[in-house]
Amino acid sequence: MTRAEHDTVTPADKDATGEIAQPPGHVEVWRGNEHSPVEGAPDGVITLKDLEVYYGDFRAVTDVNVQFGSKEITALIGPSGCGKSTVLRCLNRMNDLVPGARVVGTVAYHGVDIYGPDVDVIEVRRRVGMVFQKPNPFPKSIYDNVAYGPRVTGMKVDSMDELVERALRGAALWDEVKDKLKQNAFGLSGGQQQRLCIARAIATSPEVILMDEPCSALDPIATAKIEDLMAELAKTYTIIIVTHNMQQAARVSQRTGFFTAEADEMGHRTGRLVEFDTTEHIFGNPSDERTEAYITGRFG
Amino acid sequence: MTVRQTRRSGPSASGDHFVLWQGPSVDLTQQRRRMGERVIKAFLVGAALLSVVVTVGIVVSLFAPLTEFFSHVGIGEFLFGTEWTVGFGNKASWDDKSWGVLPLVTATFVMTAIALLVAVPLGLGAAAFLSEYASPRARKILKPILEILAGIPTVAFGFIALTVVTPLLGNIFQFNGIFNMLAPGIVMGFMIVPTVASLSEDAMSAVPLALRQGSYALGANRMKTTVRVVFPAALSGIVAAIVLGISRAVGETMIVTIGAGLQPKMTLDPTQGAQAMTGFIAQIASGDAPEGSPVYYSLFAVGSLLFLLTLLINMISIRLVRKYRQAY
Numbered sequence: 001m002t003r004a005e006h007d008t009v010t011p012a013d014k015d016a017t018g019e020i021a022q023p024p025g026h027v028e029v030w031r032g033n034e035h036s037p038v039e040g041a042p043d044g045v046i047t048l049k050d051l052e053v054y055y056g057d058f059r060a061v062t063d064v065n066v067q068f069g070s071k072e073i074t075a076l077i078g079p080s081g082c083g084k085s086t087v088l089r090c091l092n093r094m095n096d097l098v099p100g101a102r103v104v105g106t107v108a109y110h111g112v113d114i115y116g117p118d119v120d121v122i123e124v125r126r127r128v129g130m131v132f133q134k135p136n137p138f139p140k141s142i143y144d145n146v147a148y149g150p151r152v153t154g155m156k157v158d159s160m161d162e163l164v165e166r167a168l169r170g171a172a173l174w175d176e177v178k179d180k181l182k183q184n185a186f187g188l189s190g191g192q193q194q195r196l197c198i199a200r201a202i203a204t205s206p207e208v209i210l211m212d213e214p215c216s217a218l219d220p221i222a223t224a225k226i227e228d229l230m231a232e233l234a235k236t237y238t239i240i241i242v243t244h245n246m247q248q249a250a251r252v253s254q255r256t257g258f259f260t261a262e263a264d265e266m267g268h269r270t271g272r273l274v275e276f277d278t279t280e281h282i283f284g285n286p287s288d289e290r291t292e293a294y295i296t297g298r299f300g
Numbered sequence: 301m302t303v304r305q306t307r308r309s310g311p312s313a314s315g316d317h318f319v320l321w322q323g324p325s326v327d328l329t330q331q332r333r334r335m336g337e338r339v340i341k342a343f344l345v346g347a348a349l350l351s352v353v354v355t356v357g358i359v360v361s362l363f364a365p366l367t368e369f370f371s372h373v374g375i376g377e378f379l380f381g382t383e384w385t386v387g388f389g390n391k392a393s394w395d396d397k398s399w400g401v402l403p404l405v406t407a408t409f410v411m412t413a414i415a416l417l418v419a420v421p422l423g424l425g426a427a428a429f430l431s432e433y434a435s436p437r438a439r440k441i442l443k444p445i446l447e448i449l450a451g452i453p454t455v456a457f458g459f460i461a462l463t464v465v466t467p468l469l470g471n472i473f474q475f476n477g478i479f480n481m482l483a484p485g486i487v488m489g490f491m492i493v494p495t496v497a498s499l500s501e502d503a504m505s506a507v508p509l510a511l512r513q514g515s516y517a518l519g520a521n522r523m524k525t526t527v528r529v530v531f532p533a534a535l536s537g538i539v540a541a542i543v544l545g546i547s548r549a550v551g552e553t554m555i556v557t558i559g560a561g562l563q564p565k566m567t568l569d570p571t572q573g574a575q576a577m578t579g580f581i582a583q584i585a586s587g588d589a590p591e592g593s594p595v596y597y598s599l600f601a602v603g604s605l606l607f608l609l610t611l612l613i614n615m616i617s618i619r620l621v622r623k624y625r626q627a628y
Contacts, residue, residue: 097516099436122519130517136510139533149518152528197514204518 042069042255044108045238046091046128046208051105053086053095060086061271064105066257070207073230073239075249075279078259079294083271084242087259088210091240092128093121109208126153129201133213135193137185137200142168142177145185145196149204163203170236171199172229191222195229202237209233211241215248227252246295249279256282258291362604369597373399378601384564384575386598387584394594401602403566407574411485411556412549414570418489419545423496424538430497431504432526443501450494458558461487466559469571479573484559488552492545499544503537504530536624543617547610553578577606 044067051064061083068074076084086095093114095101106113114124126149137145146164150157157163164181168174173195177188185196194214201209211230215223230239230252243249249256257276261269275288286292370378372394381400389396426446430439465483470476507530515525531538561573562583575583581602589596 092517094513094517097513122521125517126519130513132510132513132517134510136508136514138511138514138529148515148520148528152515152518152520152524200514200518 042067042072042074044068045070045110046240047106047108047111048087048090049106049108051087051090051103051107053083053090054100054102054104055098056100059268059270061259064273066273066276068208068238068240069255070238071234071236072254073234073241073252074255074257075253076240076242076257076259077244077246077249077294078271078274079261080244081269081271082259082261084257084259085212086271087273088212088240088242091208091210092125092130094130096121122153126204127206128208128210129204129206130210130212131194131197131201131214134217135190135197137188137193137196140185141182142185142188142196143181146199146203149200153204155204167199167203168196170202170233171195172225172232173199189222191218191225194218194222194226198226198229198233202233206237208238208240211239213242213244216244223248246283250283253279255279258282258286258288258294260290260294359607362600362607365597365600366604369601372594372597373601382566384580386580386595387562387564391588391590391593391595397594399598401577401605403564404575404577404580404602405605406566406568407481407556407560407564408550408576408578410568410570410574411481411488411560411576412546414482414485415489415492415549416542416546418486419492419496419549420542422489423493423541423545424500426493426497427500427504427538427541428526428530430501432522432530443498446494446497449490450498452491454491454552454554455558457487457491458484458555461555461559473571475571477573479559479561479563480571481560481574482570484555485570487559488549488555491552491555492548495548496541496545499541500534500538503534503541506537507533536621539620539624540617543613543620546613550610550613551578551606553582557582577602581606 047067048064051061052059053061064083064087076088078084089095089098090103090107091109091114095103103115107115109124109128112119114121129149138148140148143164146167147160149155150160150163165174165178168177173192176192177196180187185193188196194217198209198214215226218226227248230241233239234254241249241253255277256279258274259271260274261271263269275282275286275291277287281287282291283295286295378399378401380402381398382402383398383400384403385398430443430446434442461483462478465487466478466480469480469482469486473482511529511533512525515529520528556576557579560576560579562575562579563573564580565572565574567574581599584595584599589599
């Protein structure tokens, strides 16, 4: 199966006659709100429509409508508890692992609702990879860490050695580890471990990489390396990053979404997407005063 | 108060004050006696020492009679002899008996191996279920129930081996006789399941959630995450759990005495009855062993061997635990 096929054809795309048909979960690509410049509008590789997330009875996020563009970096910013990580975790169904988590609305990947009844979560996660806040290499060798994804998803691989090398080169880690591939990954520094986690994520050839505050546990030098790497990866991959660091969002992303949480009259805080636009616009001339207050440091 | 000579830094000539300070001085010496602390410390030291002294005492009293025993029986004859007839013949005579301990060791080994064949898969399976699959509510109910199994008196287990499991197995595997090693081995396996399961579950639960998330994010399912990430990460604790299970099986007395009988027999056939090391000690110590008699000394020889075996297992375990320990 070629890369192009496995990226675009999902089981839901075919009906009984084998024809490519409009799947039931198909969502029209959302074309932005009045703030979104028409010029260069995101293509909606992932589109969220009326997204609401509950943890038990608690509504963590509501009313999120947004489309992400492919092969660019989108940053999600906002104060703590505004739901940006919650939204990110919906994009590859990592929220499934949280007991009591419930998603309402649509998360469409290539127009297919990934919460649809026929969707295999493993197929979703193979296409939408994730890098976490704290580097979390497995207690295995560097090689086995990178080979883990292809192995567990049963990817047909001609040469695992080649794949591992390509992934490590892609994560700008190859030169540092090529002589110690069989050593335990815990021997690496924090920054190297995080790049290993990026290599691990790209080893399964995903289309989208989600990053949940990938630099918050790293020192400035390691952070700079990861940011350079992200710019490089964005040529091939779609990157959506949650960050607390506004300078980082401004430096690396092409588009930014600003979330905030406001308490209702009952005192329940629910996160909302306030504004989504080009990073230039958000940081230079935000349309919403809450965004401006946040990025100028007046709250949050 | 005189104005002190000023220096840039460092203690003054008296060593008590930093000379730059010109304000009022304070008294930082001990202000009241703290007796309670001393009493507690003395008690804790005493408790630690007592356990060491008792251990040393046990070892000494176990090993001291060995000189007398080995002045009559060669070490080679004892360790490698294949016949053990210590319970027979003239009680006062050293010469009319065979002193080869191997039959007892073999029986212990066979029954421990059977127990592990039962306990390791069941224990690890239970641990994996409790840690990775069960809902928090199910775990809260099931784990205490599992641990109750560890509280059943071993004599009850022995009785079950003799009256329930042996007839059952006799029908299946077509053997007669009251005593065999299979039944006590299997029952002993069930006895150590809680040990293996509970400790392994602790080790698996201690594996950081981040590792599981990393695995799921790469498209692994629960089974693959459990087998390929959680197990290796918890291996150190799992090894420790299994070794503790082995130690319990090797030292277990009632089940093997009741289930496998009292006849020393050099065999690997689990359908045969054979006396284990602990079984021999229980038999002789509860029966007729005049102090100073050959049989009396043989108790110490077998007991010491059992002690050394357990010690060896524990040392191997410490090695393995260190080897597989992961720092997250």
